[in-house]
Amino acid sequence: MPRLQEKRAEETKAAIVAAAKQLFGEKGYEAVTMREIAKEAGCSHTTIYIYFKDKETLLHHLSVPPLEELRGRMETAASEPGASAVERMQKLSRVFIEFCLGNRGLYGIFFGVNSERVDTASPSSEINRLRLGLFNLLRRTLGEALGLPDGERLLACSRIYFYQIHGIAATYSHSKESADALMERLTPTFDEAVAVLMLGFNALQSNKEVGKQ
Amino acid sequence: MPRLQEKRAEETKAAIVAAAKQLFGEKGYEAVTMREIAKEAGCSHTTIYIYFKDKETLLHHLSVPPLEELRGRMETAASEPGASAVERMQKLSRVFIEFCLGNRGLYGIFFGVNSERVDTASPSSEINRLRLGLFNLLRRTLGEALGLPDGERLLACSRIYFYQIHGIAATYSHSKESADALMERLTPTFDEAVAVLMLGFNALQSNKEVGKQ
Amino acid sequence: MPRLQEKRAEETKAAIVAAAKQLFGEKGYEAVTMREIAKEAGCSHTTIYIYFKDKETLLHHLSVPPLEELRGRMETAASEPGASAVERMQKLSRVFIEFCLGNRGLYGIFFGVNSERVDTASPSSEINRLRLGLFNLLRRTLGEALGLPDGERLLACSRIYFYQIHGIAATYSHSKESADALMERLTPTFDEAVAVLMLGFNALQSNKEVGKQ
Amino acid sequence: MPRLQEKRAEETKAAIVAAAKQLFGEKGYEAVTMREIAKEAGCSHTTIYIYFKDKETLLHHLSVPPLEELRGRMETAASEPGASAVERMQKLSRVFIEFCLGNRGLYGIFFGVNSERVDTASPSSEINRLRLGLFNLLRRTLGEALGLPDGERLLACSRIYFYQIHGIAATYSHSKESADALMERLTPTFDEAVAVLMLGFNALQSNKEVGKQ
DNA sequence: GATGAATGAGATTTCATTCAT
DNA sequence: CATGAATGAAATCTCATTCAT
Numbered sequence: 001m002p003r004l005q006e007k008r009a010e011e012t013k014a015a016i017v018a019a020a021k022q023l024f025g026e027k028g029y030e031a032v033t034m035r036e037i038a039k040e041a042g043c044s045h046t047t048i049y050i051y052f053k054d055k056e057t058l059l060h061h062l063s064v065p066p067l068e069e070l071r072g073r074m075e076t077a078a079s080e081p082g083a084s085a086v087e088r089m090q091k092l093s094r095v096f097i098e099f100c101l102g103n104r105g106l107y108g109i110f111f112g113v114n115s116e117r118v119d120t121a122s123p124s125s126e127i128n129r130l131r132l133g134l135f136n137l138l139r140r141t142l143g144e145a146l147g148l149p150d151g152e153r154l155l156a157c158s159r160i161y162f163y164q165i166h167g168i169a170a171t172y173s174h175s176k177e178s179a180d181a182l183m184e185r186l187t188p189t190f191d192e193a194v195a196v197l198m199l200g201f202n203a204l205q206s207n208k209e210v211g212k213q
Numbered sequence: 214m215p216r217l218q219e220k221r222a223e224e225t226k227a228a229i230v231a232a233a234k235q236l237f238g239e240k241g242y243e244a245v246t247m248r249e250i251a252k253e254a255g256c257s258h259t260t261i262y263i264y265f266k267d268k269e270t271l272l273h274h275l276s277v278p279p280l281e282e283l284r285g286r287m288e289t290a291a292s293e294p295g296a297s298a299v300e301r302m303q304k305l306s307r308v309f310i311e312f313c314l315g316n317r318g319l320y321g322i323f324f325g326v327n328s329e330r331v332d333t334a335s336p337s338s339e340i341n342r343l344r345l346g347l348f349n350l351l352r353r354t355l356g357e358a359l360g361l362p363d364g365e366r367l368l369a370c371s372r373i374y375f376y377q378i379h380g381i382a383a384t385y386s387h388s389k390e391s392a393d394a395l396m397e398r399l400t401p402t403f404d405e406a407v408a409v410l411m412l413g414f415n416a417l418q419s420n421k422e423v424g425k426q
Numbered sequence: 427m428p429r430l431q432e433k434r435a436e437e438t439k440a441a442i443v444a445a446a447k448q449l450f451g452e453k454g455y456e457a458v459t460m461r462e463i464a465k466e467a468g469c470s471h472t473t474i475y476i477y478f479k480d481k482e483t484l485l486h487h488l489s490v491p492p493l494e495e496l497r498g499r500m501e502t503a504a505s506e507p508g509a510s511a512v513e514r515m516q517k518l519s520r521v522f523i524e525f526c527l528g529n530r531g532l533y534g535i536f537f538g539v540n541s542e543r544v545d546t547a548s549p550s551s552e553i554n555r556l557r558l559g560l561f562n563l564l565r566r567t568l569g570e571a572l573g574l575p576d577g578e579r580l581l582a583c584s585r586i587y588f589y590q591i592h593g594i595a596a597t598y599s600h601s602k603e604s605a606d607a608l609m610e611r612l613t614p615t616f617d618e619a620v621a622v623l624m625l626g627f628n629a630l631q632s633n634k635e636v637g638k639q
Numbered sequence: 640m641p642r643l644q645e646k647r648a649e650e651t652k653a654a655i656v657a658a659a660k661q662l663f664g665e666k667g668y669e670a671v672t673m674r675e676i677a678k679e680a681g682c683s684h685t686t687i688y689i690y691f692k693d694k695e696t697l698l699h700h701l702s703v704p705p706l707e708e709l710r711g712r713m714e715t716a717a718s719e720p721g722a723s724a725v726e727r728m729q730k731l732s733r734v735f736i737e738f739c740l741g742n743r744g745l746y747g748i749f750f751g752v753n754s755e756r757v758d759t760a761s762p763s764s765e766i767n768r769l770r771l772g773l774f775n776l777l778r779r780t781l782g783e784a785l786g787l788p789d790g791e792r793l794l795a796c797s798r799i800y801f802y803q804i805h806g807i808a809a810t811y812s813h814s815k816e817s818a819d820a821l822m823e824r825l826t827p828t829f830d831e832a833v834a835v836l837m838l839g840f841n842a843l844q845s846n847k848e849v850g851k852q
Numbered sequence: 853g854a855t856g857a858a859t860g861a862g863a864t865t866t867c868a869t870t871c872a873t
Numbered sequence: 874c875a876t877g878a879a880t881g882a883a884a885t886c887t888c889a890t891t892c893a894t
Contacts, residue, residue: 005877012878031243043878043879044881164376167377196414199413203416207412259891582831588810589803618799624839626834689858
């Protein structure tokens with residue numbers, strides 16, 4: 001019955017991942033040492049190397065599941081039935097923001113705000129693939145919401161939209177308030193931000209069409 | 214003649230600050246070593262400790278002048294005569310963004326995107342005062358541009374506006390492209406972002422007024 | 427049926443020895459890890475410790491059979507019928523050199539070129555006995571070839587002869603070329619080296635005899 | 640007066656080099672740690688990194704002066720006036736052997752008996768240049784001694800000659816006896832080895848010439 | 853005022869080896 | 874018999890910082 005050992009191993013690995021996630025999130029990738037992670041995970045620092053080739057690999061293994069979960073939740077939000085375009089975008093944004101605030105420091109790593117070393121070492125790894133996937137989902141959804149076809153126009157709008165939610169996340173990513181507290185306090189503002197953008201996009205559209213005539 | 218020495222000292226200090234500013238900006242706070250700064254400044258690394266207690270203190274002394282310069286430039290942009298509301302906001306934003314992209318690594322430190330260590334050490338120091346000043350300037354200018362009085366309404370709009378420009382800065386703050394290249398390539402998008410927001414703010418306003426009637 | 431287990435055990439042990447031999451030979455003692463050996467042997471690294479107290483013990487158990495095989499081959503070469511004295515010595519040398527080049531890293535260990543740690547641990551163990559045996563075989567053969575009785579004279583000649591072949595082995599023991607390639611390329615030189623020595627020994631002999639007269 | 644500091648620095652550097660030379664010689668490159676060297680040199684291990692980029696650089700800086708000294712001594716021996724060909728070669732060999740025995744472990748590193756890592760990392764560094772220079776000196780001297788022109792013939796003889804002295808060095812390179820003791824005890828044998836080779840080379844030459852006729 | 857010398861603390865990573873199953 | 878899990882010791886190297894001049 002090797003099951004018992006297997007279970008122990010998975011527990012240890014999970015403990016390491018959990019510890020690393022928490023610490024990276026709290027203090028940032030570079031500021032956390034392998035020994036700290038090990039102590040938090042309740043094992044020797046060498047044990048980490050059984051499960052992860054090195055610190056960076058640990059970070060990557062750590063990043064993928066949350067990002068995939070985020071994508072799942074964003075897809076759900078994007079395809080919510082019986083919701084207006086604005087509502088869908090608001091839901092999508094809330095999901096994204098909540099995720100970022102719930103993962104704080106990690107967020108900075110995921111979205112390249114931090115740590116050039118990480119980006120340098122894995123220019124086109126799975127994380128980048130996931131990032132791109134999120135952006136595309138966002139663009140697609142926005143295109144539907146605005147009735148815009150793929151193209152430069154939509155790309156520009158998507159960027160602007162992304163700046164907005166990225167800015168929100170960045171703004172609070174180092175706040176001491178909990179994700180929940182922040183969401184409770186600021187969700188109206190976030191929703192309004194989305195509403196403003198959508199109104200602005202539409203208005204711009206109308207202006208241009210008027211200009212054409 | 215202590216004047217001569219004083220002058221030399223002042224020069225050395227300035228050289229250190231300049232070197233540190235450049236290097237922190239280029240590579241980020243953690244990635245720069247005291248020896249690098251000293252080499253760039255043309256002095257011994259021990260000399261730095263004559264003027265600054267430690268690396269962190271150096272960083273803080275370093276942050277204030279650029280932020281004050283930024284405020285100056287933003288004030289100029291905000292009070293540009295013969296410019297429409299949107300144009301003024303666009304100019305303001307360009308100034309802010311260009312500053313952030315021109316100072317990269319530093320930007321992250323100024324605006325708390327990075328390195329909680331720094332924040333921890335100076336919870337509400339002069340930097341925070343400056344940050345707040347910038348935000349107020351922005352709010353005032355936006356209030357004038359939108360014809361809105363101080364209050365919750367304007368605060369919310371200001372936040373949304375800040376998210377946007379902060380998001381822009383954050384998005385490109387780790388790009389390999391130079392500030393100039395980025396500005397050249399993306400200024401239209403940035404301007405459009407501002408335009409969209411202004412249109413959105415106004416549209417929202419109209420909606421609400423309509424609702425009131 | 428403990429036989430079956432015994433056999434399996436024997437096989438595992440043999441696999442370990444074979445793997446260690448190959449890897450030590452290829453990369454040198456220090457550069458090989460227990461895990462590498464285990465992987466090559468197709469077992470867990472802990473299994474090695476069932477059969478061998480530690481890495482060093484493994485090395486020692488490993489050294490004996492090849493050395494005995496070498497002695498066998500050298501004895502065969504030494505007693506080859508219908509060969510001239512020089513030819514016998516050349517064959518003997520080729521056998522020795524080929525063995526050394528075919529075992530590279532191991533050779534250094536066998537003949538104390540490397541790693542005093544090993545020597546320290548077993549100052550006059552079985553390996554030394556074997557080494558001495560080889561040298562005696564060599565001396566005996568050389569004595570016959572030169573028509574010299576045991577004694578200082580023969581001892582000196584044997585040493586000189588040993589230096590030569592040891593020098594050959596040492597020279598190429600870290601070359602990147604394969605044993606086969608080296609043998610093919612350099613056998614003429616090696617043979618000539620032996621021929622030169624034999625000529626020299628004989629000439630020296632003649633000189634001395636002339637001197638005596 | 641920075642002279643005092645400068646002197647201290649050179650003393651420290653010299654102490655490091657001396658300690659490293661001794662320890663590398665005694666235990667081999669890989670087996671010696673930077674901390675050991677530092678302790679022996681009477682400084683902190685970080686101090687070493689002030690003077691040498693890394694362990695390998697330390698080794699190289701360490702290797703060059705002895706090798707150059709060796710070349711000098713060999714050149715002197717090679718051009719000794721009023722000495723027969725054999726005597727010159729014997730002197731040359733004694734110089735080489737004495738150097739090797741006096742530098743033991745280091746010898747293995749210089750002549751590639753040890754540590755593939757070292758060779759790999761600096762395939763054509765200054766050390767290799769020096770090695771080649773020694774071999775050429777040896778070949779030239781041997782050519783003069785044998786009256787042989789440059790060419791395959793001389794190259795083969797040089798190789799054989801090199802094997803011999805390399806073999807001598809290798810044989811005793813891990814002996815516990817001091818260089819002096821070994822030289823005293825074995826110089827006659829070493830000289831005889833050279834004499835035998837020279838006799839052999841000449842005899843071979845005669846044989847071939849006879850064969851040609 | 854300024855500097856070169858020197859250091860201690862600490863980071864990542866590797867490896868031989870033991871323990872529980 | 875055999876193994877996966879886990880560890881302690883140790884190695885190289887970096888860096889901010891202090892001390893003596």
